[in-house]
Amino acid sequence: MGQALVTGARRGIGKAIALALGSAGFDVAVADVEAGEDLQAVAKELKGMGRKAAAIKADIGDLGSHARVLDEAEAAIGPLTTLVNNAGVSVMSRGDLLDVTTESYDRCQSVNARGTFFLTQAFAKRLLKVKSTDHRSIITITSANATAVSIARGEYCMSKAAASMMSKLFASRLSDEGIGVYEIQPGFIETDMTAPSKAKYDALIDNGLTVVKRFGQPAEVGRIALTLASGLLPYTVGQPIQVDGGLLTVRY
Template structure:
């Protein structure tokens, strides 16, 4: 039997790359979509170590017209599409007083994190529905603890993730009768390029007890969760939110 195929957006580095490597290790072939024209050094070799086939496709998910060519390139190469990992996203362009939030910054974040992801999910879901049977089908969307926890210095980012969380719920209901598992994964304070600029702040907060696990999250923590959800073992839990945050989101007194 052919290996299942996973499409990972924003998969060239960080959490996306960790997801791609974890999925490859679990037997998936990998299509990565990311902004750069060529993949970074070492990415193809990392997937090959897991015996997975690998194709890279340059794509800006905020460009809706780029979605169908991405889907068609995936199907042309692999002949199937079994899993989508919606990971591509951007952080707040400017952190500051929400009363100074600029409409153009708000629009840009939503065009990538929410609008782009919604309509790519739509296009990929149709492709998954038409793909051959034989492997579990899933769509896993990486959001953030900021889908629920407010950060007044970056409300645009929080709004984009909260909107995406509601999209996941609706998509789960639509695809449940089709036996496609739909999940939301919410990383907490995770060591990535997006958090480099505020690492000292979070070092202090973690040291002070903010995260019960007493450490940063790593991209590999998220990758392991995504691969588990894509395995089909949690199919009946469709629509669930999985917090990968070391206990940060657990209410406590």
């Protein structure tokens, strides 16, 4: 199928995407800022499927590390065909928009927007140097907050909106090169990141916040990422796929 690098892959959505790709025949390098037992366990599970796999320490906010991360991934599993930009950070603390700190704002921008942009750029340059008959793709996991306002997490919303525009830009730039660029906008997905606010949103979901009255599961996002990485969404250019149970569906 191909060789994929998935960032932010030690748990949650990133882990689910890595396993979905592996189950379909992709060799997968999993990367995370924390390269401990959890990340090693994901790589081990992939190898148990008969796939080539590697666990790589990666802080995508560190632009100087991008070449090393890509080099390590290719040394372990072969020339990359697929990049999944899943790594991201949330706000340092929720609160009034008027109290957002420069530290929290810069952290979100550094990882979610700036780091993601330049890793994508570095990956795209590599793809353009090699001819391939495999479907080649870049998939960026943004958020429903790329569109929906959450004033308690304003800096996060802004960074994900930037990542969403990034996906459209690269989709337009790389379309003639035969490289598919896609965006997934998850809504409420049951992960460690959403656990602290799950009770609050469970009540809102029960009262109609989403059309499908439950949290989504990481494996559901994984299936969609696999669909995109497999080239099964032809004649599309950067459209966001909203995996949100109808959260962003306009209703009246």
